[in-house]
Amino acid sequence: MNAFTGAALDRAGDSRRRDPAWVAEQRAHPAARAIVAGDRGVRAAGGGLEFIPLRQLNGAEPLLLGVDATGPLYVVDEDPVREGRAPMVGSRGVRGEPPAGSGTDRLSLRQAAARLSRAEGGLAAYAAALLNWHRNHRFCATCGHESEIVEAGLTRRCSVCGAEHHPRTDPVVIMLVTDGDRVLLGRQASWPEGRYSALAGFVEPGEALEEAVAREVLEEASVVVGRPRYVASQPWPFPASLMLGFHAPYASGEPARRDDELQDVRWFERAEVAAAAAAPDDEDWGTPGDPGGPLRLPPRLAIARHLVDRWLTG
Numbered sequence: 580m581n582a583f584t585g586a587a588l589d590r591a592g593d594s595r596r597r598d599p600a601w602v603a604e605q606r607a608h609p610a611a612r613a614i615v616a617g618d619r620g621v622r623a624a625g626g627g628l629e630f631i632p633l634r635q636l637n638g639a640e641p642l643l644l645g646v647d648a649t650g651p652l653y654v655v656d657e658d659p660v661r662e663g664r665a666p667m668v669g670s671r672g673v674r675g676e677p678p679a680g681s682g683t684d685r686l687s688l689r690q691a692a693a694r695l696s697r698a699e700g701g702l703a704a705y706a707a708a709l710l711n712w713h714r715n716h717r718f719c720a721t722c723g724h725e726s727e728i729v730e731a732g733l734t735r736r737c738s739v740c741g742a743e744h745h746p747r748t749d750p751v752v753i754m755l756v757t758d759g760d761r762v763l764l765g766r767q768a769s770w771p772e773g774r775y776s777a778l779a780g781f782v783e784p785g786e787a788l789e790e791a792v793a794r795e796v797l798e799e800a801s802v803v804v805g806r807p808r809y810v811a812s813q814p815w816p817f818p819a820s821l822m823l824g825f826h827a828p829y830a831s832g833e834p835a836r837r838d839d840e841l842q843d844v845r846w847f848e849r850a851e852v853a854a855a856a857a858a859p860d861d862e863d864w865g866t867p868g869d870p871g872g873p874l875r876l877p878p879r880l881a882i883a884r885h886l887v888d889r890w891l892t893g
Contacts (some may be wrong), residue, residue: 581813582692582880586701588645588652596643596730605643605731606633610650613641614706616668617657620685621703628691628699629684642709642732644702653732654706656714665714667818668707688816692880693860704816711818712746720744749820752791753779755886756804758829762852762890763800765844771861772868773875775847777883779822792825800844802832810889813882822882826890843870852876853891856884 595601605611611633615622622629633641633653639660641653656668668688686694691703709732719726719737726735726744735744755777756763764775780795782788792807804827813822834844855874877883 581811581882581885582697582700583688583704583814583816584701585697586644586705587698588647588702588705590645591643591731592733596733602643602731605646605651606641608650611653612650613653613655614644614702615655615657616703616706616710618666618668620668620687621691621706622657623684623686623691623695627695628702640728640732642713642728644705644709652702654710656710660714660717665711668710668714689878689880693878701814704814708814708816708819709746711816715818716744747819748814750782750788751779751815751820751822752782752788752795752825753777753822753883753886754792754796754804754807754825754827755883755890756796756800756802756827756829757890758846760849761846762849762887763796763802763829763834763844764847765799765841766870767840768842769867771866771875773870773872774861774868774877775843775874776877776881777824777886778844779883782823788823788825792827796827797832798837799841800832801835801837803830804828805830810886811882813885815882824882824886826886847874849891852887856888856891 612630613633613636614628615631615636636655639656641655644652644654646652688703688707692700695703713728716735717725719740719742721742722737722740724737724739726737729736733746763778765778766775778796778799780791780799782791789807793804796802796804807825807827810824810826812824815822834846836844851874855876860878861875876887
């Protein structure tokens with residue numbers, strides 16, 4: 580299973596959330612607890628997420644993530660609401676990493692995926708994605724007035740025009756283009772030296788996933804692909820994407836950049852990719868480098884790496 584998945588939780592995304600009595604009962608539940616997150620990341624202790632009794636927390640309104648065998652589980656934003664553009668939880672706007680001085684009791688989302696159990700990594704991603712949505716959707720998109728939290732955190736409602744707004748997820752196709760024993764990979768200028776990955780891009784309005792795959796490959800690499808095959812998906816909470824992974828067979832064209840989105844795009848042979856895959860995981864995401872040097876693949880927590888590994892193993 581991919582990172583950021585596996586949160587074993589009844590999200591209660593049904594009529595229970597619209598029942599004030601049920602919502603109040605969850606808030607008062609003696610076993611109610613919360614994940615705490617904010618600009619510096621998610622709070623951790625003892626090698627795992629820290630679950631704090633809800634009754635011990637004050638401040639921001641708790642948002643109900645769901646219910647498990649222990650009881651209701653919430654997330655609380657530990658940083659106050661501010662005017663202007665809100666930073667992404669765990670990042671202050673920088674690649675999902677906590678700022679310097681965060682201490683050992685805070686984990687960025689990438690750290691959470693690498694160090695926590697799959698279930699807790701999924702909870703961290705869910706919690707951060709929900710907080711990010713609330714941070715950036717305080718005002719009604721219809722009339723501009725400030726909205727209020729309803730359904731225990733799963734919806735925002737405008738008291739002026741009555742519009743309801745729900746958490747959004749942005750679909751992104753990510754595709755590994757293959758041609759026999761070679762694979763097409765690209766890199767952005769902001770990535771570390773030698774880092775290459777699968778091509779990816781947002782799905783546009785009115786577009787099927789297969790159409791998005793073909794369009795993005797042509798736009799980014801000047802290559803035409805055949806019919807893509809769906810492989811797997813992965814939530815990517817930076818801040819709220821859903822990565823939809825495909826393998827796509829090469830059809831025609833020579834790789835060439837069409838714009839500045841990529842710094843380089845080219846074919847790699849199976850032996851070179853296999854050697855890179857055998858190297859230890861590289862968690863460096865934020866040190867810009869050059870295209871040259873040995874090939875470096877994305878860390879194993881990324882669906883791009885899952886696509887590559889799946890291709891290598893046939």
